[in-house]
Amino acid sequence: MARRSAEEFLHFEHAPTKPLLNLAAREIQEREQFVLLDEQQVAVEVVMQAVERARAAATRTVVVVLGGPGSGKSVIALSLLGELARKGRRVHHATGSSAFTNTMRKIAGRRNRRVQTLFKYFNDYMESEPRELDVLICDEAHRIRETSVKRYTPRQLREKAGRQIDELINVASVPVFLLDENQTVRPGEMGSLAEITAAADALRCRLEVVRLAGQFRCGGSDAFDTWVARLLGLDRLPPVPWSKLGDDFVVASAASPDALDAWLRQRMDSHGGTGRLSAGYCWRWSDPESTPDGRRLVDDVVIGGWRRPWNAKPGQRVPDAPESYYWASDERGFGQVGCIYTAQGFEYDWSGVIFGPDLVRRDGRWIARREYSHDPAAKKADDLEFGRLVRNTYKVLLTRGMQGTCLYSTDPETQAFLEEMAG
Template identity: 25%
Template sequence: MANYRVLNLTLKDGEIVSKLDKIHANVLDNNPVTYIYFNIKKKKVYVGETNGFTRRHNEHLAELNPKVDYRDYTDCLVIYSNLFDKSAILDLESLILNYMIAEANTTKFVFANGNNGQSELVYKNKEMILTEVFFNLWHNELYNLKLVHNPNIEELRESLLFKYSPFKQLSPKQKEIVNEIETDITKKYLVEAPAGSGKSVLFTNLAFSLAEKYADLRIGLITTGNLTKQFNLIFKSIGLSGRLSVKTGSQLIMDAKNNDEQFDIIIVDEAHKLKQHYRKGHPNARRHLGEGDEEITLLEEITDGLVLLYDPYQGIKPQNIRPSEIRNLTKDYKKLLLMQQFRIGGNGDFSGEDFLKGILYALQLSEDKEFNSNVFKDDYFKIVDTFNDVVDYVDEYSHAYPKTTNRVIAGYCREWLSNIGKKDNKGKKSEELPYDWNVDGIQKRWNSTYEDWVKKPNSENEIGSIHAIQGYDLNYSGVIIGNDLTVKDGQIIAVPENYKDVGGTPLKETFNLYELTEYILNIYYVLLSRGIDGCAVYFEDKSVERLFRERVGL
């Protein structure tokens, strides 16, 4: 027996034309329910919850300026259960929205929901609502009604559209930050948040909330090039593509300059990747930057309000504005902290925050020893002896848990010989390209693409660089800390000749070994913080491994 019941209502011009018996009329009048209006032909969906559907339905029809004409909906699915209370129907509404958003690129549904800024819900039946109501509802009624395309919930959970959905329930701190920024959108804010703390969820939620609250607000949105497509798909699925368009920093600044455009507020995800003028930078990334220019000041010139979502340890190139300079440029900004760790869970004894603090300490990026070192002795983390071991670690988990996303990722310590843009490789098929990695008889190539690399069919056979993985999650990560680092006099230092990212090396006339070391260490901090369920690390330089082990107590 299912732990819920459903009513399938047929609508015509907003009126319920289904014949209802007394018991079902009572459900619609008095029970807490979650409901879904839909029109499959027109690709329109609205998900809601209420303690009295009949009353709420009439309120929808009476709305003066609705986002969508409720008379366009042809059907309504009403879900009810003796498990339901206010928290349960809110939670079920959120689950349905987030998973339907995850496949919006396939279904092409447009959701008419607003953003209610829902906070995390904790209640006694939460697990039952997920496993015994939502899972069954998704696989049965929603799938049969063609509201669902992919019945594989685990696969959808790995989608970036799911992870960054603007309908995600917010932590109390995320909700507090959204509320504070909404209260004064003319201020400038620096939101400091480490890897995995929910910056990108905050980004989509804040943008959606501002668009809902202020109808005429001119909002600019910036993220990195490999994520713009995903964010734009999200905003398209909620009918806001006309108002919310996500661009890179250079695109937004150039477009504003060419169109003499001003914004009321600009929100920047991954603000540590904002750029300064750098002669060796890619031409497309610096054409808007003159000598001495940097993007924060240029953004300030085209907006009153500015929100920077920022991690001081994720600047990975000389073209990125250095943390010391960002501190100087933002000295008058309102500082907000978002420190909770969502990516790496912990086990009750230690937390994801312990792991990140330990990584920063182990890499000598921080001298803060206040972390529980048991995180490095748990099954979550392991150091392996060989290149073969780290490849095998990822391969083993991929076979054991086929629905998880697991990849080998590495520092930029090998030439990118397989780059299909190189003249020598022109016209070659991917399988004919040279290998970038040839270690212990194992041959591998670098990532064949940057955009959405982890979802590409052949990516599990490749090694991901920092440019393909920054901003993404993995379940199990195999990390290669390469020979671009060594130890001298007790300090980790860069080995310049082994660092192969041409765009990531400081100019020769201003070369600074400390600066290069900081960039490379930041890269490894990012790589080590990708794994949700597990992380294995192989060190090419054993002196770095010994120092790492010593600092985390292994």
């Protein structure tokens, strides 16, 4: 069955709009779309060697791949998935992201739904037997949670549920974890090198760690990723104007939301590519409203006279708007504001980011303000963790653009700082 699914996987047709997904689909079909950099190739070889050891000597190896935005973690994951599937290995790709998993199921399983079973969630392995798989590829492993128990988990499973990290390790001979420890954006997300190392040691698994440096995007900028880390205080070095670090990547600030909209449209019109607008979770997120013409999204994001809706809520379909999972990859997503949970894990050419009042600049430092957050999950965190989660949120939003990013803040003092840093 695994070999049959793999063969089916190699012959699907696809029409994604997102460059990474375009490349991923062709990679799995044609095998040669990704030219891996040295460290990325090392990561793939480490996994393939671990698979051979497991088959020859029944050893178990946990592989951790660490890298920042654009370092090629998802490229490695999808390269591994294609190669292992072609070899007939029992392999799954798993994430904690509904948007990413649903998008990959849609692309890879467009012609044959059985292919969709290769794409899973972290909480799908509560009832799995040990070593059911040869390899489990855990993409965005920073989103691993303490337990796989959900709201609707049956009582009998709740009573015997263990730690999610242990389930993910136990289900495969070679579990692979790809993570960026600065992308944790919700309380309870606990994927980290320390947690994985401790779990691997407790389960008596060999551990191998590969660290990625630099960036691998269809565009993108290593200098910009460094600039963002310094801008948000996630680096020990202080913020610095983009002009002192800059390369061909475009960084700009906008004086208003209308100007931000105009910047995105101008860039798409003159340079092509996809553009998306995202924002911190500082406005309520309403259910669609009913009108005589049908259901429509509510313009929840209001800044002065400027109004836009959030992307659609999960499971709530609205005419002329993509489902929440496909906001980043469907061209109809341009008219809505994306939140962290639909933007994370995706890339687009041109990115506009609105800083809301939950993170402001005061006296040369960032202040996180819980009272302005509408994120029900993040608001449960204590003050220290809330500040970390909010800064990580803006780090993720800022690093989605592959060719350029434009920034705007609703707070005047923060806006002045962003204008200075974008110069």
